Amino acid sequence: MRILAVSLFAIGIGFASVLASVSVSNAMPVAPLDQAVASDASTIPVAGGCGPGWHRGPYGGCRPMYNCPPGWHSGPFGRRCFRNW
16 A cells, blocks of 8 residues: 555656646747748748759769769769760
8 A cells, every 4th residue: 555655646746747847848939920921032942952053962962963074974873974975
């Protein structure tokens, strides 16, 4: 009987501490509803997060969009340039 009473007391203290911390935390405050909507002029279009003139490679890294000189084309994975015939 004593173990049951101690267990219930410990569980009650645990629930009380969880409820107290939930009511105090402000991890994600609520934004006001009267905020102005962001205009399209404030956004900058980029290609996959790499910026203009760059693209994502096969393993997620940024590489130049045109990595071979004119008259050449990139081979597998863009590691070698081949002549255009």
